[in-house]
Amino acid sequence: MSGHRxxxxxxxxxxxxxxxxxMRLVSRRTRLYSEMVVDxxxxxxxxxxxxxxxxxxxxxxxxxxxxxxxxxARAVAVTRPWGYDEVNLNVGCPSPRVQAGxxxxxxxxxxERVAEIVRAVHQETGVRMTVKHRVGLDEDDDxxxxxxxxxxxxxxxxxxFVVHARKAWTEGLDPKANRTVPPLEHAKVYRLKRDFPELxxxxxxGVADPEEARAHLEHVDGVMVGRAMWDRPWxxxxxxxxxxxxxxxxxxxxxxxxxxxxxxxxxxEGVPLRALVRPLFNLFKxxxxxRRWRRTLDAALRAGRPPAGGLAAQAPLExxx
Ligand SMILES: Cc1cc2nc3c(=O)[nH]c(=O)nc-3n(C[C@H](O)[C@H](O)[C@H](O)COP(=O)(O)O)c2cc1C
Numbered sequence: 121m122s123g124h125r126x127x128x129x130x131x132x133x134x135x136x137x138x139x140x141x142x143m144r145l146v147s148r149r150t151r152l153y154s155e156m157v158v159d160x161x162x163x164x165x166x167x168x169x170x171x172x173x174x175x176x177x178x179x180x181x182x183x184x185x186x187x188x189x190x191x192x193a194r195a196v197a198v199t200r201p202w203g204y205d206e207v208n209l210n211v212g213c214p215s216p217r218v219q220a221g222x223x224x225x226x227x228x229x230x231x232e233r234v235a236e237i238v239r240a241v242h243q244e245t246g247v248r249m250t251v252k253h254r255v256g257l258d259e260d261d262d263x264x265x266x267x268x269x270x271x272x273x274x275x276x277x278x279x280x281f282v283v284h285a286r287k288a289w290t291e292g293l294d295p296k297a298n299r300t301v302p303p304l305e306h307a308k309v310y311r312l313k314r315d316f317p318e319l320x321x322x323x324x325x326g327v328a329d330p331e332e333a334r335a336h337l338e339h340v341d342g343v344m345v346g347r348a349m350w351d352r353p354w355x356x357x358x359x360x361x362x363x364x365x366x367x368x369x370x371x372x373x374x375x376x377x378x379x380x381x382x383x384x385x386x387x388x389e390g391v392p393l394r395a396l397v398r399p400l401f402n403l404f405k406x407x408x409x410x411r412r413w414r415r416t417l418d419a420a421l422r423a424g425r426p427p428a429g430g431l432a433a434q435a436p437l438e439x440x441x
Contacts, residue, residue, distance in 0.1 A: 129346030189240035235276035409436025
């Protein structure tokens with residue numbers, strides 16, 4: 121599978137369809153991952169609520185939480201009419217709730233179970249899942265453990281491995297600390313690429329800007345970025361140029377005008393204003409005018425309507441690219 125050079129990481133409470141749409145305006149090329157959705161939620165819940173997305177979001181991936189081949193296959197079958205470009209299995213999350221469900225990072229200790237899941241999904245739906253995992257967990261943190269996981273799962277037909285380049289502690293650290301305390305080990309991910317050259321290997325963790333991403337691409341096929349895209353979305357406006365050599369980069373006015381049109385379409389469908397404005401808050405963070413922009417958005421939320429005169433009229437348009 122191609123097209124993993126740069127990806128927006130799956131993030132609960134962050135990468136909903138609205139933030140993904142904004143990132144699509146910032147970069148035409150970046151692959152966008154959804155928040156994790158648990159298998160039973162798709163089977164018993166309200167699929168459109170979790171699955172609807174805008175056609176402009178392609179390439180877009182759905183992330184699934186599952187520890188059960190049968191439920192995973194049923195859940196992926198539910199997603200089929202939506203036309204996601206990829207379904208990714210979460211084998212990286214260490215949260216207590218996820219551990220209690222037997223999925224997320226604890227599945228790294230059960231590569232055969234992961235293999236069963238991806239086989240069942242392929243058999244039932246024709247979808248070849250991808251997997252997002254860590255470099256290890258607890259005391260299971262040597263390279264041999266990681267390589268065996270990849271070997272067993274690849275034998276079940278998985279081609280794309282996204283590796284959060286730090287281990288997780290399943291006890292004693294909360295999920296947030298598990299994203300900062302264990303050190304980054306990108307070298308282990310590079311080694312995976314050397315040992316499994318036929319696989320698509322994507323590294324993830326602590327990548328701050330497109331130039332840093334490009335440096336990783338000397339060693340792996342792709343880079344996934346979470347917090348740095350949420351915290352500084354506009355920093356990625358140069359991504360298509362830096363990573364793909366595109367001549368065209370987005371301009372602020374166009375991005376804001378398009379987002380505004382999108383916002384009005386969703387408002388008309390009954391989406392709350394807050395959900396639509398939220399992705400915009402960090403857009404110009406750290407720049408002159410960034411604070412004033414946030415105050416404008418706060419005022420719009422208090423007033424219960426989009427900023428008067430339009431988003432572009434209120435934004436720091438003159439700064440930077
Ligand atoms: C708020 C938040 C929510 C996250 N939710 C998920 C998730 O649902 N699934 C997942 O695989 N990883 C999740 N992650 C982990 C990220 O995908 C990523 O692996 C991690 O943040 C490291 O990348 P970064 O340093 O670029 O942020 C989450 C991270 C954050 C900050």
